[in-house]
Amino acid sequence: MIGTGILKGMAVTARNFVGSYFEKDRLITVQYPEERSALPENYRNFPFLIYDTDDAEAGLRCVACKICEKECPPQCIYIVKSEDKKPDYMGKPQFYAKVFDIDISVCMSCQICVEVCPFEAIKMDKVFELSRRERFDALLLRKSDLAKSNTYYHSICPTDAPEVDAKLAQAAAKKKPVPASPAPAGAAPATAATPSATA
């Protein structure tokens, strides 16, 4: 009989309507600004730089090797390497990034910078409410905007962060027995093994 199909369909909508009051499965809307669903641990948005110790400037793990700048598919990272060396967070003299900018209006959150970084210096942030009144300078994050503490990283990635710390400690322990004093060229192979391990 004509019309039965439509009635059957109406029954489905009725079941969904009534069911939405009783079954959580049928009403999954989260009333966003008031309620927020928890972000998964793997959630990624835009990169940031990690610093150890309390000094956001000297504690940065980044040694301006420019690998992320080179690998970034949309080319949104801009680094100027320093000419001189400064002691890093472990007291070893290292190059540092004089300028480290990420244009997050260009960044496509692909996480490749994180994967290729041999020093665990760049990680993905979870801040997503980033609307700004101005679209050029306000969305160009400078080094000071990007630097965030390791404690912050621990708070957003509670399972990944201890693993990263352990890996770094292991790498540092491996390097220490080498008697040669500051040898950045010799130190490179030990750290270069990390990217394949993270992948």
Added chain:
Amino acid sequence: MTATIQTLEPVERPPTTMGSRLDGELLEVSMGPQHPSTHGVFRMNVALEGEIVRKLKPVFGYLHRNHEKIGENTSYLGSMPYTDRLDYFCSMTNNWAYALSVEKLAGIVVPERAEYLRVILAELTRLQNHVSLLGFLLNDMGAWGTPLMYAFREREKILDLFESLSGSRMMCDYMRFGGCRCDTPPGWMERAKKVVDVFPRFLDEFEKLIVSNEVVIARTQEVGKLSPELAINAGITGPMLRACGVNYDLRKVDGYGFYPRFKFRVPLGDHGDTYDRLMMRVLEMRESIGILKQAFEQIPAGPVMNPKVKIRAFRPPVGEAYGRIEAPKGELGFYLISDGGTNPYRYRVRPPSFINLTVLEDLCLGHTVADVMVILGSVDIVMGEVDR
């Protein structure tokens, strides 16, 4: 092959036999690029006789982003996130197709767990693609909102799985040459099983909503018929080809990945009309659920990444490779030529929705304007992939 018109000017005016018409001239209408039913920025130049379509010329290119040229100028790894943006509904299958062609090029072996994960993710992608397609199709037919919201409610659950696995809902960027980027977080597999277990209930409901609905039947049956001969000649693939009754599924034909290890059937249509194309999606989803359940049982523990593969400064040997998979929309292939450098010498995408769109005129001739939207919806296009 299909008879496509090169231009609409001068319009060929068939001699009118109807005296009652004012002048019998064809009316040219430009549908799109901003039209709610064109699924993106797609434009059709339509020549109408009254309400009947007499000519139709698709106009592409509004979303052209130089995808292939960018692929030739970035490293092999750097192209992976760009493939997400091709068919932004199914980033996982895009990743897989690209990874497969690079693996073919460099002869990389993928660990077993990663292969199973890929099958699971591809089938989940197929579920969410087909379910949103059905929602959009009903939306085009005038069932405004309700079926689409039901479909998106289910899709959301799958996107949540993708998010907790890869970090992003749609731009997953999850697969790598030689495996997958990371293993599943704890509890993910159980959540995925739960989503797959409750999916058939939704599918039953959805089927009740559409299968016997008189309006859907009137709008879709005998509308936009595609003959198997034309479909094969025009290179149509995917559910659209199988709706004409041609048994061609790359999961069976190529047996890429671990698909030969799974038991599943390939649903086939009979008439090749819009209704068959619609039902093809429902039936494929049922088969996908079967594959997923088998994969959840069979998946072993182990590494998800081949440790020998270099991520950075990846240089495949000189040669060429074409990797193709059965994406939800059809055959998705990547053709790569390597000259031994870090960038591909040639990077070509064979997009299913672009090639499926070539027969649009043949499907639409003789139908009304309102049917054009339904036929276009049943072709299942995503403009990100058509224009690239």
